[in-house]
Amino acid sequence: MTFTDQHLAALRLISDTFAPGDGAVPPASKVGGPEFALELAGTNPRKSELQQLRLVLRLWDTRFLGLVLTGRPRKFSSLDQAGRERVLLSLSDSRVAAKRALFAALKGACLAPYYVTGGPVLWDSIGYAGPPGPLENAPDPALKPEGVTQDESIVCDVVVVGSGAGGGTAAGVLATAGLDVVVLEAGEYHDDRDFDGSERTGFSQLYAGSPGVTSEGQVQLVAGRGLGGGTVVNYTTSFPTPDHVRAEWAALGTPQFATSEYDDAMAAVNARLGVNKDHPGAGVRDRLLEKGAEKIGWSRGAMPRNVIGCDAGIECGRCGMGCRIGAKQSVTKTWLADAAEHGARIYTGARATKVTVENGRATGVAAVSADGHTLSVKARAVVVAAGAIQTPALLKRSGLTNPNIGKHLRLHPATALWGLMPELVNPWEGAMQARYVDEWTDLDGDGYGVLYETAPLTPAFGSGFVNWRGGAEHLRRMRELKNMLGVAIVVRDKGPGGTVKIGKDGEPIVSYTLSPGDTDLLMKGLEGAARIAEAAGATQIYTTHHRTMGYAPGRKGNLESFVKAIRAEGAAPARLTLAALHIMGSARMGGSPQMSAVNPDGETWDVKDLVVADASCFPTASGVNPMISIESIAYMNATRLAARLTR
Structure with missing residues (x-):
């Protein structure tokens, strides 16, 4: 679905209101930000969402929409910069959630592309050196996946989706066991030589663009795309599944989580990924996190990471756009390499549309390429591991009816607290995550609370967490980014959780709103982050609320007034920036079909020989970055399946 000159003109007008420049740096329309925004939007597979965007842009500069949005029949283009900013702020501050959600969507669509395309003049003004570019001596890609270039039918033992x-x-476990394995990946293969450290590459190639936000507009959804999925872009954080979480999962009908079987699975995963703590170098932001926690006497630790030869510096800080030096032990470097070595066939650009079922058993998968070629895979068993959004969508498209498919979604809703520091931080440098603070991970004695980390924030990623109260003010705040400590707050959400449904087009629709209890955890998390930042020496503290919420320790306001203000402002949809990088639980494992979507083997209750092996299996939220838990469950479920198929 294409965009017209009228759509582009409207987006240029909106973008230049969000990012007008200041004379020294150009506005968004002069650096190609709106064009890049529409390029990204065009990749959305949901035609209904594209139609909504086209409608908003077509009507944007009309008296009619001016009347609807502001009560005044005035064209947006007839207003000066201050007037246009007032229109946007009226959306941001509206009591109507849909208007706030529209503001948040426009902000993201305008500001992130601006900082992606801004170029050296803009980047220099905020102290960012820009992307390093690809390595000239990067090795050739190790894997050689196939594409779907014609209609084709193939046969194997197990087909793995995702x-x-x-x-x-x-795939690695099954192929190593001697089974004939086919892997289907909807995205493409990108490896060391493709990674240039740029956000443009990351946004356009390595992250899933849809669905980009929950239907209520409360939580942004961040997931990897392409061969290797999130392991190619994640932060290398390699926490084991906590013991109290394992006990909770075992009590929900999956007893193996409390046994040596799961111990062995985690040990195998840690060994294959090379998980270690042999990286003492921590960037400034992690040292500040540690300093603040130490000063107030809070529990903290060094991060286990799946890296070999990581520089823990500039390279690592860009690793969210792929690791140029191959230090990150993603599944493309490990398990998929094992699978390929043992004869697995890997297809990229192959989107699974349906699991085929005969007489109550899974018999294969139907897939399609972007240009419409079909791939039919006939198999003895099917493993679905498309992620906690796409997995339940695929199961639903395939006719499965268990009511727990798509329910119990957990997101670890996360936000950041900013602390303006007197020293240079350069949050886009240093190890991805080298330290953590776990003092408040069990706030009420039930194993639920908040985990504190840092994150490498390049300008476009960081811009989404900096609130906007006007173009000049936002640019000023972005120029402070080099001195900002961002304390990431990760909530272990208790629920009742969200849902994944499918629309008429078969695409997933994610619904999720924070419960009162989880909102309370989030507010408590912001309070704790402020304590850490203040102890670390922050001179100014901000949240990601759309209205400015913060205080200046020792000068204006204090922690008590801050806590009172943020609790009054709350966390209703589009009141503050919330993101989910850990998406879990939408096809959870359990002991009965009444409370779970799959059995303790990971096999669906509805269909035999259909096994789920990803984060959607989680019975509840893991409470920590989930990579090791996902791989351990996949290892365990695949090992059980391999034993059955090779008897």
Whole structure:
């Protein structure tokens, strides 16, 4: 679905209101930001969402929409910069959630592309050196996946849908066991020589663009795309599944989580990924996190990471756009390499549309390429590991009716607290995540709370967490980014959780709103982050609320007034920036079909020989970055399946 000159003109007008420049740096329309935004939007497979965007842009500069949005029949283009900013702020501050969600969507669509395309003049003004570019001596890609270039039918023992932490691990285990394995990946293969450290590459190639936000507009959804999935872009954080979480999962009908079987699975995963703590170098932001926690006497630790030869510096800080030096032990470097070595066939650009079922058993998968070629895979068993959004969508498209498919979604809703530091931080440098603070991971004695980390924030990624109260003010705040400590707050959500449904087009629709209890955890998390930042020496503290919420320690306001203000502002949809990088639980494992979607083997209750092996299996939220838990479940489920198929 194409965009017209009218659509582009409207987006240029909106973008230049969000990012007008200041004379020294150009506005968004002069650096190609709106064009890149529409390029990204065009990749959305949901035609209904594209139609909505086209409608908003077509009507944007009309008196009619001015009347609807502001109560005044004035064209947006007839207003000066201050007037246009007032229109946008009226959306941001509206009591109507849909208007706030529209503001948040426009902000993301305008500001992130601006900082992607801004170029050296803009980047220099905020102290960012820009992307390093590809390495000239990068090795050739190790894997050689096939494409779907014609209609084709193939046969194998097991077909694995998805190639991320779950699918990649399952493929490696199954192929090593001597089974004939086919892997289907909807995205493409990108490796060391493709990674240039740029956000443009990351946004356009390595991240899933849809669905980009929950239907209520409350939580942004961040997931990897392409061969290796999220393991190619994640932060290398390699926490084991906590013991109290394992006990909770075992009590829900999956007893193996409390046994040596799961111990062995985690040990195998840690060994294959080379998980270690042999990286003492921590960037400034991690040292500040550690300093603040130490000063207030809070529990903290060094991060286990799946890296070999990581520089823990500039290279690592760009690793969210792929690791140029091959230090990150993603599944493309490990489990998928094992699978390929043992004869697995890997297809990229192959989107699974349906699991085929005969007489109550899975018999294969139907897939399609972007240009319409079909691939039919006949198999003895099917492993679905497309992620906790796409897995339940595929199961639903395939006719499965268990009511737990798509329910119990957990997101680890996360936000950041900013602390303006007197020293240079350069948050886009240093190890991805080298330290953590776990003092408040069990706030009420039930194993639920908040985990504190840092994150490498390049300008476009960081811009989404900096609130906007006007173009000049936002640019000023972005120029402070080099001195900002961002304390990431990760909530272990208790529920009742969200849902994944499918629309008429078969695409997933994600619904999720924070419960009162989880909102309370989030507010408590912001309070704790402020304590850490203040102890680390922050001179100014901000949240990601759309209205400015913060205080200046020792000068204006204090922690008590801050806590009171943020609780009054709340966390209703589009009141503050929330993101989910850990998406879990939408086809959870359990002991009965009344409370779970799959049995303790990972096999669906509805269909035999159909096994789920990704984060959607989680019975509840893991409470920590989930990569090791995902791979351990995939290892365990695939090992059980391999034993059955090779008897």
